[in-house]
Amino acid sequence: MKECYSNKIYFAPDWRKSNPYQWLLYKNLENQNFKCIGIGKFSLNYIIHTIHGKGKGIVHLHWLYGLCKRNSHYTAVVLSVLILMAKLILIRLFKNKIVFTNHNFGSHETKFKNLENFLTAFCIFISDSVVVHTKAGFDFIRTQYKIRPDKIWIIPHGNYIGYYENSIGRIEARNKLGLGQKEKVFLFFGQLREYKGVEELIVAFKKCKKENYRLIIAGKPQNDKIKTIIDIASKNDSRIVTSLKFIQEERVQCYFNACDIVVLPYKKILSSGTILLALSFGKFIIAPKDGDAIYILSKSVSYLYKRNKKISEEILEKSIKHHSNNYNFNKTLNLAQQYSWEKICLKYRKMYRHLLNNPRL
Numbered sequence: 364m365k366e367c368y369s370n371k372i373y374f375a376p377d378w379r380k381s382n383p384y385q386w387l388l389y390k391n392l393e394n395q396n397f398k399c400i401g402i403g404k405f406s407l408n409y410i411i412h413t414i415h416g417k418g419k420g421i422v423h424l425h426w427l428y429g430l431c432k433r434n435s436h437y438t439a440v441v442l443s444v445l446i447l448m449a450k451l452i453l454i455r456l457f458k459n460k461i462v463f464t465n466h467n468f469g470s471h472e473t474k475f476k477n478l479e480n481f482l483t484a485f486c487i488f489i490s491d492s493v494v495v496h497t498k499a500g501f502d503f504i505r506t507q508y509k510i511r512p513d514k515i516w517i518i519p520h521g522n523y524i525g526y527y528e529n530s531i532g533r534i535e536a537r538n539k540l541g542l543g544q545k546e547k548v549f550l551f552f553g554q555l556r557e558y559k560g561v562e563e564l565i566v567a568f569k570k571c572k573k574e575n576y577r578l579i580i581a582g583k584p585q586n587d588k589i590k591t592i593i594d595i596a597s598k599n600d601s602r603i604v605t606s607l608k609f610i611q612e613e614r615v616q617c618y619f620n621a622c623d624i625v626v627l628p629y630k631k632i633l634s635s636g637t638i639l640l641a642l643s644f645g646k647f648i649i650a651p652k653d654g655d656a657i658y659i660l661s662k663s664v665s666y667l668y669k670r671n672k673k674i675s676e677e678i679l680e681k682s683i684k685h686h687s688n689n690y691n692f693n694k695t696l697n698l699a700q701q702y703s704w705e706k707i708c709l710k711y712r713k714m715y716r717h718l719l720n721n722p723r724l
Contacts, residue, residue, distance in 0.1 A: 370396060370397050370398055370420070370719075371397070371398045371400060371420030371421070372389070372392060372397050372398065372399045372400065372420060372421050372423055372715065373400050373401075373402055373420060373421065373422045373423070373459075374389065374399065374400070374401055374402065374422070374423040374424075374425065375401070375402035375405045375422070375423075375424055375425070375430060376402070376405070376425065376426060376430055377401025377402055377403055378425075378426075379401060383523060383526055383636075384520070384521075384636050385401075385425070387521055387523075387526060387704050388521070388704070388707075388708070388711075389401070390704075391521075391704040391705060391707075391708040392708050392711060392712070394705075394708070395708050395709070395711070395712045397712070397715065405430050405447075405450065410450055410453055410454060410457075419457070419458045419459050419460070420459055420460070421459065421460045421461070421462055421715055421718060421719070422454050422459050422460070422461050422462070423461075423462040423463075423464070424461065424462070424463045424464070424486060424490075425463075425464050425466065426466060427447075427479075427482055427483060427486060428479070430447055431443035431444050431446070431447045431482070437474075437475065440474075440475055440478060441478065444478060444481075444482050447482070448482070448485055451485075451486065451489050452489070455489060460491045460492075460718040460719065461489060461490045461491055462490060462491065462492045462493075462494060462714070462715075462718070463486050463487060463490040463492075463493050463494070464493075464494040464495075465483075465487070465493055465494070465495055465500060465503075465504055465633075466496075466633070466634055467633050467634065468503065468631060468633045468654075483508075484508055487504065487508050487510060488508075488510075490514075491514075491718050492514060492515075492516055492714055492717075492718060493510070493514055493515050493516070494515075494516050494517075494518050494714070495515060495516070495517055495518075495634075496517070496518065496519055496520045496634045496655050497517060497519065497634070497654075497655040497657075497658040497659065498517065498658055499633060499634075499653075499654045499655050499657060499658055500517070500633060500634065500654075500655070501515050501517055503633065516710070516714050518707060518710045518711060518714070519702050519707055519710075520634060520636060520638075520639050520655070520702065520707075521639065521702050521703065521704040521707045522639045522642065522643045522699045522700065522702040522703065522704070523636075523639060523640045523643040524643045524699060524700065524703075526643075527612060527615045527616055527640075527643075528612070528613055528615075528616050529616050529620070529644065530616070531616060531617070531620055532620060533620055533621065535620075536616065536617045536618075536619075536620035536621035537621045539617050539621075540579070540604065540617060540618070540621050541604075542577055542604075542621055543575070543577075545575060546575045546576070546577045547573070547575055547576050547577070547623055547624075547683060548577045548578075548579065548621060548622040548623050548624070549568065549576070549577070549578045549579070549622065549623070549624050549625075549626050549649075549679065550578075550579045550581065550618055550619065550621075550622035550624070550625050550626065550646075551564055551578070551579070551580050551581070551582070551625075551626050551627075551628070552579075552581050552582060552610070552615075552618055552619070552625065552637060552640070552641075553582045553637050554582050554583055554584075554585060555580070555582050555583065555584040555585060555589050555590070555593060555607070556585045556589065557585075557589060558629060558630050558631060559627075559628065559629050559630070560628035560629055560630050560673070560674055561580060561589075561593060561628070562592050562593065562596050563628055563673050563674050564578070564626055564628040564674050565578070565580070565593065565596040565597050565603065566596060567628075567673075567674045567675045567676050567678070567679055568600075568602075568603065568676075568679060569600050569603075570675075570676035571676050571679055571680065574602070576602055577602050577603075577604065578602060578603045578604070579603075579604045579605075579606070579618060579621070579622060580593060580597065580603065580604070580605045580606070580607070581605075581606045581610055581618045582606075582607070582608075582609075582610060583607065583608055583609040583610075584607055590607055593605065593607065594607075606618075616644070619640070619641065619644035619646055620644065622646065623646075623647065623686065624646070624647045624648070624649055624682060624683075624686055625637070625641040625646045625647070625648050625649070626648075626649045626650075626674070626679075627648060627649065627650040627651075627656075628649070628650075628651075628673075628674035629650070629651060629653075631653065632650070632651060632653050632654045632655075632656065633653075633654040633655060634654060634655045635650075635654075635655065635656070638650070638655065638656060638659055638660065639659075639699065639702060642659075642664065642695055642696070642698055642699035642702075643696075643699045645692045645693075645695045645696040645699070646695065647664060647665065647666075647682075647686050647690045647695065648660060648664060648665040648666075649665070649666050649667075649668070649674075649678065649679070649682045650665060650667055650668075651667065651668055651669070651670050651671075651672065652667040652668060652669060652670050653670040653671075659698075661694075661698070662685075662689055663689050663690065663691045663694045663695070664690070664691075664694060664695045664698055666678075666681065666682040666685040666686070
């Protein structure tokens, strides 16, 4: 008897309230006539009574660490992982399709790396399709997990054009932040986490002695330890401006329109939404030559330094020169426009339809 497959997309974890990437993805997928349902509690009861229906659908997983315990005792974490694995097996037994988006090389802070790698490998094995954002992700998945290339779909990360308000110019933005109009302004933006290299950025910036240089650190520290590290590192340098809190959406434009260069001094990076966010405001980027940055960023929109190298005074100085010689606002914005959600969701639609029309895959 022929299976009945629906247009339902269940996705987990559901972080749309705090994650614009998910909000934009599923809003635009709904425009492609999919019914997108965020799973708040990924419980057995939900799987049995909601996902197990007459119409089989797709369960799309994103960040696995959001679906199981991370910082508990080892035994509790193991039990949490085993329960998640049982849930995925149950979903497959109910003849739903599973898609997994691999956003990173792995979660950035974990106490149990081997356990996380085991869970990721299982999830990739049981999934019908794996999504990555560029060839960097494709190569990583193929090398690390030895899966068939036809199981991997390269679907880019979308831009943020139109999501954040962008109604003020450089002069007004700088006035709001108390910055001079002739200053060279570097911006680090986003949640402050150890792997992002913020402390190293501050140390490197303080070695640059030019008085017209400014550094803005804007974002919420992951914990008190990181906040203390940044407070101490930035002490005694009035050129450094910190806003160590969650940046409200209406304020995002102030920081990006005020800066000249967005700095991503990450120690390890596969994909980063901040790349697309910076491009969406037409901003020049400094980043390591690693992961998606290699495939997205060109010479006219960025300065890429050697992978596994710490951000340094020399890199910051070279980036200023490179910015002066190569930066082109229109090229930067045009690059961002290539990553429209409308185009990207057509790729998702193709993948979903492929899975739903081939129930035996």
